[in-house]
Amino acid sequence: MLTFMNNSDSEEEPCNERTSLMSAESPPVPSYQDGLQASEAGEAQAHRKRRTGSSRSPNNVADGDMSDSSVPVRESASENEEEELTLKYGAKHVIMLFVPVTLCMIVVVATIKSVRFYTEKNGQLIYTPFSEDTPSVGQRLLNSVLNTIIMISVIVVMTVFLVLLYKYRCYKFIHGWLILSSLMLLFLFTYIYLGEVLKTYNVAMDYPTLFLVIWNFGAVGMICIHWKGPLQLQQAYLIMISALMALVFIKYLPEWSAWVILGAISIYDLMAVLCPKGPLRMLVETAQERNEPIFPALIYSSAMMWTVGMAKPDTAARGPSQQTWDAAEDGRENHRNPSHADSRMSEARGPVPTRPITSFEELEEEERGVKLGLGDFIFYSVLVGKAAATASGDWNTTLACFVAILIGLCLTLLLLAVFKKALPALPISITFGLVFYFSTDNLVRPFMDTLASHQLYI
Amino acid sequence: ARERERGVPLFPRAFFWLVSLLLASLIWFISVQLSDRENAKLQYGLLVFGAAVSVLLQEAFRFAYFKLLKKADEGLAMISEDGRSPISLRQMAYVSGLSFGIISGAFSFVNVLADSVGPGTVGIHGDSPYYFITSAFLTMALVLLHTFWGVIFFDACERRRYWCLGLVVASHLLASGL
Numbered sequence: 001m002l003t004f005m006n007n008s009d010s011e012e013e014p015c016n017e018r019t020s021l022m023s024a025e026s027p028p029v030p031s032y033q034d035g036l037q038a039s040e041a042g043e044a045q046a047h048r049k050r051r052t053g054s055s056r057s058p059n060n061v062a063d064g065d066m067s068d069s070s071v072p073v074r075e076s077a078s079e080n081e082e083e084e085l086t087l088k089y090g091a092k093h094v095i096m097l098f099v100p101v102t103l104c105m106i107v108v109v110a111t112i113k114s115v116r117f118y119t120e121k122n123g124q125l126i127y128t129p130f131s132e133d134t135p136s137v138g139q140r141l142l143n144s145v146l147n148t149i150i151m152i153s154v155i156v157v158m159t160v161f162l163v164l165l166y167k168y169r170c171y172k173f174i175h176g177w178l179i180l181s182s183l184m185l186l187f188l189f190t191y192i193y194l195g196e197v198l199k200t201y202n203v204a205m206d207y208p209t210l211f212l213v214i215w216n217f218g219a220v221g222m223i224c225i226h227w228k229g230p231l232q233l234q235q236a237y238l239i240m241i242s243a244l245m246a247l248v249f250i251k252y253l254p255e256w257s258a259w260v261i262l263g264a265i266s267i268y269d270l271m272a273v274l275c276p277k278g279p280l281r282m283l284v285e286t287a288q289e290r291n292e293p294i295f296p297a298l299i300y301s302s303a304m305m306w307t308v309g310m311a312k313p314d315t316a317a318r319g320p321s322q323q324t325w326d327a328a329e330d331g332r333e334n335h336r337n338p339s340h341a342d343s344r345m346s347e348a349r350g351p352v353p354t355r356p357i358t359s360f361e362e363l364e365e366e367e368r369g370v371k372l373g374l375g376d377f378i379f380y381s382v383l384v385g386k387a388a389a390t391a392s393g394d395w396n397t398t399l400a401c402f403v404a405i406l407i408g409l410c411l412t413l414l415l416l417a418v419f420k421k422a423l424p425a426l427p428i429s430i431t432f433g434l435v436f437y438f439s440t441d442n443l444v445r446p447f448m449d450t451l452a453s454h455q456l457y458i
Numbered sequence: 459a460r461e462r463e464r465g466v467p468l469f470p471r472a473f474f475w476l477v478s479l480l481l482a483s484l485i486w487f488i489s490v491q492l493s494d495r496e497n498a499k500l501q502y503g504l505l506v507f508g509a510a511v512s513v514l515l516q517e518a519f520r521f522a523y524f525k526l527l528k529k530a531d532e533g534l535a536m537i538s539e540d541g542r543s544p545i546s547l548r549q550m551a552y553v554s555g556l557s558f559g560i561i562s563g564a565f566s567f568v569n570v571l572a573d574s575v576g577p578g579t580v581g582i583h584g585d586s587p588y589y590f591i592t593s594a595f596l597t598m599a600l601v602l603l604h605t606f607w608g609v610i611f612f613d614a615c616e617r618r619r620y621w622c623l624g625l626v627v628a629s630h631l632l633a634s635g636l
Contacts, residue, residue: 396565400476403473403561442487443480444480447487447508448565
């Protein structure tokens with residue numbers, strides 16, 4: 001088991017980058033005039049339903065569709081309507097993110113409760129070398145803190161390494177790394193998971209069938225995540241690998257270390273995303289400067305399809321991807337009439353003549369959905385899974401942690417709508433989750449138990 | 459999407475209930491620690507006291523949530539296109555009452571449910587054998603009650619009929635006390 005775990009160090013890397021939550025709109029980059037114009041056009045088209053046309057910043061007069069005289073008048077109205085749209089988008093995004101997070105947690109909790117493999121202690125990861133079987137409390141605490149320090153430093157080193165690679169454009173290396181790690185996740189971990197589930201339910205399965213099933217599952221997963229695929233299938237696969245990773249964490253992290261690690265990683269997330277020199281922030285900023293999407297294997301995106309190539313200067317290539325995008329949009333947002341989306345694209349073609357069209361496409365696409373890093377999924381599920389596994393109050397604690405995490409996510413999305421730049425999704429939710437876990441386990445549980453035994457309902 | 463948007467207030471409401479439960483259990487826990495452990499009657503009395511405190515706290519949080527929703531509603535109404543808010547107050551009252559009910563029902567009942575799946579006989583120590591089914595019915599009744607209380611409460615706050623508020627609180631206490 002320990003040798004197997006050595007190979008999984010490539011997994012640590014994807015987990016770390018997946019901890020930023022990005023806003024739906026990229027901020028206008030002043031050095032990139034077309035980008036600015038395109039974002040103006042895009043946002044204006046979004047509000048087309050309300051008014052005939054105006055722009056956010058009064059100094060953008062080169063737009064063919066805008067009328068200069070109406071700009072100052074519309075300013076105040078536009079801001080209010082933008083707020084309302086923000087709120088409306090906010091509510092929609094909240095729902096769009098609630099569902100996958102809930103699904104991931106449900107999968108993890110269901111597995112923990114039924115398959116006993118994941119709650120047995122069978123050794124530890126190489127990253128947490130200090131054992132927690134020591135007799136004294138102080139020693140145990142010390143060991144868990146040391147474990148945490150080692151784990152966090154590993155994560156920091158990997159993150160910095162990845163950012164350096166990205167900065168120096170070693171794309172092939174990064175892609176190879178990501179492919180290798182998702183390969184391992186999809187095949188090896190799924191094999192183990194499936195094996196354990198079959199063992200629990202005492203279902204016999206022969207090796208050829210198993211091989212076929214896992215091969216199909218893994219191959220389709222690789223294609224979906226790293227290349228093109230239906231959006232919902234991609235989302236489903238991302239949820240599955242997050243759940244698998246979370247299960248691995250729950251199994252192999254010792255008790256106290258897990259809680260301390262959760263706390264420490266939310267602090268790290270806060271620093272890495274908000275500090276000017278933080279690695280995650282640099283990653284996001286570099287990606288936005290170059291107007292490239294961040295690797296699809298690291299981010300869960302709620303409402304868009306990724307185009308593969310980075311630069312597609314001819315309109316011919318733009319045509320089919322546009323259609324697919326329109327189709328996706330039509331499918332997803334049925335409260336907007338499809339003609340509106342079509343007219344939006346055709347009008348938008350006007351102000352942005354020839355140059356980087358993919359950037360405009362991506363800017364428009366980014367308006368529609370919210371992106372959540374996969375590391376966030378993983379750590380939320382780790383929290384809820386640990387609550388389900390170790391709490392003696394069973395379901396009450398799990399429910400409380402679940403609600404706390406979702407509320408934290410709500411608040412983070414609200415802040416995102418206000419600030420409009422990349423925000424760390426972990427700190428608020430994990431703090432709420434931890435507070436609720438410990439308090440529910442120690443305080444609420446005896447209360448509710450005695451109430452229930454006397455059948456006294458509050 | 460419209461229907462789903464209406465469900466969004468569900469979760470903050472559950473959160474408020476959880477916080478109130480947390481505070482109430484904190485108070486109960488402290489009182490239990492401070493008091494005498496042996497006396498069963500005292501323990502029961504403390505339990506009742508804890509339950510009453512939690513009821514009061516729940517109502518307080520319901521009120522706080524109402525204020526919050528009112529503010530958000532006003533904000534939405536101001537900037538929406540036809541002057542009205544997209545979610546009517548009655549729907550919000552319904553959703554919030556429902557979510558209160560769901561979370562309190564879930565909390566009260568889910569452990570019993572989990573135990574019921576496992577092995578064992580009900581009432582083997584001389585208690586009533588109908589424990590599970592009565593628990594189920596009581597929980598259902600409580601969820602409905604919470605929903606109704608939510609609606610009445612919001613309506614009463616809207617029209618400033620404070621005696622309605624008192625009625626709700628009193629009936630909550632009464633229902634718990636039975």
